[in-house]
Amino acid sequence: xxxxxxxxxxxxxxxxxxxxxxxxxxxxxxxxxxxxxxxxxxxxxxxxxxxxxxxxxxxxxxxxxxxxxxxxxxxxxxxxxxxxxxxxxxxxxxxxxxxxxxxxxxxxxxxxxxxxxxxxxxxxxxxxxxxxxxxxxxxxxxxxxxxxxxxxxxxxxxxxxxxxxxxxxxxxxxxxxxxxxxxxxxxxxxxxxxxxxxxxxxxxxxxxxxxxxxxxxxxxxxxxxxxxxxxxxxxxxxxxxxxxxxxxxxxxxxxxxxxxxxxxx
Numbered sequence: 001x002x003x004x005x006x007x008x009x010x011x012x013x014x015x016x017x018x019x020x021x022x023x024x025x026x027x028x029x030x031x032x033x034x035x036x037x038x039x040x041x042x043x044x045x046x047x048x049x050x051x052x053x054x055x056x057x058x059x060x061x062x063x064x065x066x067x068x069x070x071x072x073x074x075x076x077x078x079x080x081x082x083x084x085x086x087x088x089x090x091x092x093x094x095x096x097x098x099x100x101x102x103x104x105x106x107x108x109x110x111x112x113x114x115x116x117x118x119x120x121x122x123x124x125x126x127x128x129x130x131x132x133x134x135x136x137x138x139x140x141x142x143x144x145x146x147x148x149x150x151x152x153x154x155x156x157x158x159x160x161x162x163x164x165x166x167x168x169x170x171x172x173x174x175x176x177x178x179x180x181x182x183x184x185x186x187x188x189x190x191x192x193x194x195x196x197x198x199x200x201x202x203x204x205x206x207x208x209x210x211x212x213x214x215x216x217x218x219x220x221x222x223x224x225x226x227x228x229x230x231x232x233x234x235x236x237x238x239x240x241x242x243x244x245x246x247x248x249x250x251x252x253x254x255x256x257x258x259x260x261x262x263x264x265x
Contacts, residue, residue: 003047004040004066009081009088015066016040016059016085019051028257029055029095030122031086033078033103036182037174039065042100042241049249053257055095059085063178071181075189076113078106083114096256098122100241101213102182105130105189111198112191121202121225122252125210125238127217128224129190156209156237163242195224202228203255205248207236 004017017040023029030050034042043058050056062081063071072078086095097118099107104126111121151164171179202225206218215232222230231251236243 006066007085007088009084012062012069013067014059014062014085014088016057017044017047018058019047019056021051021055023055023057023090025092027053027055029057029091029093030252030256031082031089031095031097032056032058033082033097033099033106034058034061035099035101035103035125036186037064037171037179038100038103039170039174041065041170043098045245046241046249046252049246050253050256053253055091057089061178061182063175063181071175071178073181073185075102075105075109075185078103078185079109079113082106082110083117086117094119096120096122098124098252099126100124101126101238102130102186105186105191108191108195108198109189111200112194115199118200120200120255121198122205122255123202123218123221124205124241124248125207125213125218126221127213128192128195128221129217130186130213131188131190153211154238156207156235156240156243158235159237159239159243163239167239167242192220192224195221196226198225200227201255203251204228204230205240205251206230206232207238207240207243208232208234209236210238210240212238 006013006015032043039060040058047056060067062069097107104123204218204222206215208215222228233240233244
């Protein structure tokens with residue numbers, strides 16, 4: 001794991017990855033959570049793009065990548081785990097928390113139950129309620145997700161087939177118990193009634209061809225958050241973080257480290 005580290009949190013190891021510059025005092029920080037079955041690989045392009053201006057850290061949730069242990073089975077567990085991780089990191093500021101899909105649900109939950117741990121939210125391809133999503137159906141006996149199925153459901157119509165093949169290969173390496181736990185956690189998540197309690201600024205990003213968490217979910221999410229901005233990415237599907245990696249990196253960068261802050265500093 002290039003630029004990878006392990007941190008002991010409450011007696012358990014957590015693996016995370018940074019950009020080449022690592023964590024530098026005084027720079028804004030963003031912590032990046034993956035989606036269901038995901039790891040630091042989900043954000044690897046953004047780590048490089050963000051590194052020149054901010055501290056960016058992508059984490060491996062328990063049960064995959066460089067983080068051992070049983071997987072988390074509830075979104076509340078994800079939030080508690082994330083808050084403990086942030087508290088243990090060698091940071092000099094309160095970070096922005098970014099989450100992709102299921103990781104976005106975990107970010108919302110963290111903002112509600114540990115509001116003092118974060119200074120903002122970036123919510124990518126997610127919603128305030130995930131139940132009813134066809135991908136979150138019980139897949140215990142389902143066949144592996146093929147590159148063809150990924151291309152159809154997770155990517156926009158103009159995405160390179162190579163992206164779907166790469167993503168399918170990564171998903172094939174996810175421990176089945178981790179995927180089952182992630183999907184179960186997502187099925188029980190619904191915070192629509194609580195969004196107004198979140199006071200930190202939020203950036204909501206979604207591909208306008210997303211079939212998994214469609215744009216109307218992101219619109220409802222942005223409408224429910226008191227301080228949210230919504231950006232739809234034309235032509236991108238659920239994996240906009242890969243399809244439109246540079247655009248999403250730029251949007252996150254300007255949210256975490258706005259140009260006005262640079263001028264003032």
